[in-house]
């Protein structure tokens with residue numbers, strides 16, 4: 483990675499063999515086929531850039547050198563008090579980002595790293611939002627992007643991806659097949675700009691934790707409720723709160739409540755059975771779900787997600803299609819227009835309430851609304 487002057491590089495550690503290397507677009511996974519995780523150090527409050535409101539406020543924690551940031555103004559999302567299902571919560575409005583989803587946090591950092599490494603072409607697979615986000619950031623950086631999406635990707639999202647100049651391949655029948663096609667197309671100078679595999683993406687989503695901590699007056703919440711498919715937001719948040727704890731700025735981690743669509747809930751099944759990882763075969767029949775963004779049958783970072791959830795005393799819960807639709811409708815009637823995936827965390831909170839495990843009023847609960855309803 484071409485880094486700026488006298489800067490420490492972001493480091494990545496292989497989750498399988500423990501190799502530690504400077505994070506780089508190449509190779510996209512370790513030679514042992516393990517996945518790179520970001521190696522996160524303590525949060526440094528003195529290095530926060532006052533007056534900067536985007537994710538670049540925490541630039542020193544991203545260890546990307548001092549080259550130009552590829553930024554569209556991502557991050558800095560509101561934390562808004564609300565009442566959901568009778569529970570006072572703080573809503574983290576992640577859908578208010580340049581391309582309409584939380585993915586922009588990760589893509590800004592990932593594409594900055596690609597640009598610093600001199601990458602001119604990249605590929606990615608996505609159910610929609612990650613591809614749209616990559617298309618926008620790659621366009622801004624002058625990098626050619628080719629996206630592999632499943633056939634079911636909505637026209638509005640395809641239009642968004644193509645408007646930014648991405649070449650879109652929608653031949654794949656499934657999300658899994660789209661990933662295989664992208665992996666076959668990278669190499670020979672074409673980077674795999676994966677929101678699933680790249681440790682840079684998780685460095686970007688880590689900033690959510692820093693923002694929440696600052697917005698709560700330097701406190702960690704008691705619970706953080708998030709939609710989980712691949713776990714990109716949950717893992718980033720976990721690393722971010724861990725960085726705060728390593729710095730002695732938090733005495734504990736928030737309980738991470740990972741919410742999946744019941745139609746495709748491999749992490750929920752593994753959590754319920756006490757398993758360390760996700761079974762190779764999908765847990766039972768996979769039904770269709772309106773929450774396309776979390777319909778991931780084989781999450782490569784599944785074991786990492788399960789370990790993070792357990793380390794925080796959290797839980798993985800599944801919500802059915804009716805619960806997702808009702809949560810989306812109640813968010814809309816309260817004024818927040820989110821897509822079904824964006825309402826999955828709100829549905830998860832409703833599930834906790836219905837199951838009589840609602841967070842007590844004395845607890846501080848943050849619920850992430852992750853994708854705008856305008857994409858549907």
Ligand SMILES: [Zn+2]
Pocket residue numbers: 496497498499500501512513514515516
């Ligand atoms: Zn390895």
